[in-house]
Amino acid sequence: MTEVQQQIEIQPLKPAVQPVNLLGLDRAAMEDFFTGIGEKKFRATQLMKWIHQQGVVDFQQMNNLSKDLRTQLAEHACIKNLEVAKDQLSIDGTRKWLLRLPDGNHIEAVFIPEDDRGTLCVSSQVGCALDCSFCSTGRQGFNRNLSTAEIISQVWLAAHLLEEEKKPGRKITNVVMMGMGEPLLNFDNTVQAVRIMMDDFAYGLSKRRVTVSTAGVVPAMDRLGDVIDMRLAVSLHATNDALRNELVPVNKKYPLKELMAACRRFINKQNTRSRITFEYVMLEGVNDRPEHARELIKLLKGIPTLMNLIPFNPFEGSGYRAPSRNAVSRFSDILHKAGMTTVVRKTRGDDIDAACGQLAGKIEDKSRRHRRFAEPRFGMEQ
Numbered sequence: 001m002t003e004v005q006q007q008i009e010i011q012p013l014k015p016a017v018q019p020v021n022l023l024g025l026d027r028a029a030m031e032d033f034f035t036g037i038g039e040k041k042f043r044a045t046q047l048m049k050w051i052h053q054q055g056v057v058d059f060q061q062m063n064n065l066s067k068d069l070r071t072q073l074a075e076h077a078c079i080k081n082l083e084v085a086k087d088q089l090s091i092d093g094t095r096k097w098l099l100r101l102p103d104g105n106h107i108e109a110v111f112i113p114e115d116d117r118g119t120l121c122v123s124s125q126v127g128c129a130l131d132c133s134f135c136s137t138g139r140q141g142f143n144r145n146l147s148t149a150e151i152i153s154q155v156w157l158a159a160h161l162l163e164e165e166k167k168p169g170r171k172i173t174n175v176v177m178m179g180m181g182e183p184l185l186n187f188d189n190t191v192q193a194v195r196i197m198m199d200d201f202a203y204g205l206s207k208r209r210v211t212v213s214t215a216g217v218v219p220a221m222d223r224l225g226d227v228i229d230m231r232l233a234v235s236l237h238a239t240n241d242a243l244r245n246e247l248v249p250v251n252k253k254y255p256l257k258e259l260m261a262a263c264r265r266f267i268n269k270q271n272t273r274s275r276i277t278f279e280y281v282m283l284e285g286v287n288d289r290p291e292h293a294r295e296l297i298k299l300l301k302g303i304p305t306l307m308n309l310i311p312f313n314p315f316e317g318s319g320y321r322a323p324s325r326n327a328v329s330r331f332s333d334i335l336h337k338a339g340m341t342t343v344v345r346k347t348r349g350d351d352i353d354a355a356c357g358q359l360a361g362k363i364e365d366k367s368r369r370h371r372r373f374a375e376p377r378f379g380m381e382q
């Protein structure tokens, strides 16, 4: 036996390629997959219905597929969800899942029920690289992007675990990509995931019910506007560059003037995009004064706006405080009077740390940022 033959003989038999996780394929990718294994394109919609609408992850149960095809699928593909590490229900009905990734990191997803809707808040990355000074996810540092399958798995798991509750009003009607991470720094996987959320053969959410939130990655906002139509939310938080540089450091790269221009371009790309949601975390004594409200009106002039005021959700060692109720109502009154549609976001799921900026997961930080935070940087009083 030659050396080469010997090597061939002792190598274990491995499939030529890793099985594809069908959970992360949008319609076009699913069609490619099926044509790639010599099947008809329409199989794509059949599979999507089984996975996302019926919640079936075992090929053998897909009884409108031939036995041969089921066997073939089991060979080339898989449908693999994340593992639920923790499942918490708040007294206000908010439900939060801590999900374990195959590499040992953890992310979080949150379901927030309201009278007229059920919103799922989804993570896009393991941690976040943007380092916003008031956000506890940012404190954790950054590890990696989530794959499309890992983003969609949050929707799949939430949809099916909520269905098991068998209670009215526990259905996902809206998805916001406002969990851990900056979705626009995980562009392709985010876009593909949004396509699956909106596909009639999957979750069928309308473009008004899917929101991608960004801290202001300007070039990616432009690309997003070119490839997909959904709602955009922009985390603004400050009305001048000096303060925004401090709160949202990506502002040093893409300052307010550029960000506002990108918002205008986004709005103009399609007339169905009626307005942009702006998020504004209110921090006591930092950005919650009447003059800030007036600056905000000036800054957003001409941009159709839905203003979301988010009273700061404190976390240990943040160095910031929540604004007084008075400050919030004074601020929102000024915006209202100027004709700006303004909503004060209620804190939900506080008892289970599910509120904005409290999602932390458990991640292995590759940016070593959390070490930096081990030393106080804001002259904390607590």
Ligand code: SAH
Pocket: 132, 134, 135, 136, 177, 178, 179, 180, 181, 182, 183, 213, 214, 215, 233, 234, 235, 279, 280, 281, 310, 311, 312, 313, 314, 315, 356, 357, 358
């Ligand atoms: N990176 C994206 C997606 C995350 S969205 C973005 O920045 O838009 C999460 C939202 O919660 C953002 O608007 C963020 O600024 C806000 N947030 C973060 N920490 C918060 C906190 N401690 N209290 C209230 N809101 C917070």
